[in-house]
Amino acid sequence: MLDFPNAKINLGLYVTEKRSDGFHNLESCFYPVQWCDALEILPAQTEQFTLTGLPVPGNPETNLCLKAYKLLQQDFALPPIQLHLHKVIPMGAGLGGGSSDAAFTLRLLNSVFGLNLSTAILQNYARQLGSDCAFFIENKAVIATEKGDVFTALDxxxxxxxxxxxxxxIHITTAEAYGNIKPKPAPQPLESILKQDVITWKDLLHNDFETALFPKYPELAQLKEKLYAAGAVYASMSGSGSTVYGLFKGEVPANLVFPDNYLIRHSLL
Structure with missing residues (x-):
């Protein structure tokens, strides 16, 4: 069975406080976009896991897809599988690609083996794999709070x-991103901002990580300004970076070009 785990962007991101468990509470809107990996799961005689596409640093045995499989295997005695992941979403990009891969693995295993797990149960498994993994189970726009794993539906x-x-x-680790963050309450409820016309978001909707990271990586600020100069109605860094996105009404200007070594995707929302 084949599926295509997609990325997400953050529409606003406020780091509101440091938690006693070492994590941070936040408030953000998670919104799905069509920048996708490819994930295939097949029954097999022996367990197999292969990776292609963009290089994935670290030991493959620690990959979140394998962790998702082993998490369900513990409870449901799943047989061996052949799992293949083709990486297209870059790592350290603030797009949730690894979290999406893990969540889609749970979803596919639920289908392949007829586990009949509810959305809520799949989300609970996903929360054990990463703070934003659970979002990709339903894959719909939400206001995310606490560690990014408590959701309120958003129209x-x-x-x-x-x-x-x-x-x-630019690969930005979570530890680096949070290193210069000073938690503070959001200036106003995020949902109230998002209910306003998109044209107003430029002055109202912010990502706290920009304040922390733009001084170190000025090219990210320059990307944001370039998107605005090209006619974006809203532009921002996604998550803890380093992807910067712009929302354009209708077609994107043909003269919007970037260096050849940049990865670019257009996603119709």
Missing amino acids: LNLRGYTCVLVYPG
Whole structure:
């Protein structure tokens, strides 16, 4: 069975407080976009896991897809599988690619083996794999709070907009991103901002990680300004970076070009 785990962007991101468990509470809107990996799961005689596409650093045995399989295997005695992941979503990009791969693995295993697990149960498994993994189980726009794993449904319609995502090849770890963050309450409820016309978001909707990371990586700030100069109605860094995206009403200007080593995707919302 084949599926295509997609990325997400953050529409606003406020780091509101440091938790006693070492994590941070946040408030953000997670919104799915069509920048996708490819994931295939097949029954097999022996367990197999292969990776292609963009290089994935670290030991393959620690990959979140394998962790997702082993998590369900413990409870349901799953047989061996052949699992293949083709990476297209860059790592350290603020797009949730690894989390999406893990969540889609849970979803596919649920289908392949007829486990009949509910959305809520799949989300609970996903929360054990990463803070934003659970979002990709339903894969719909939400307001995410606490560690990014508590969701409130959001009626947000961005049809007619094109999202231009620009990854400049800078890998930013979570530890680096949070290193210069100073938690503080959001200036106003995020949902109230998102209910306003998109044209107002430029002055109201912010990502706290920009304040922490733009001084160190000025090219990210320059990307944001370039998107605005090209006519984006809203532009921001996604997550803890380093992808910067712009929302364009209708078609994207043909003269919007970037260096050859940047990864670019256009996603119709």
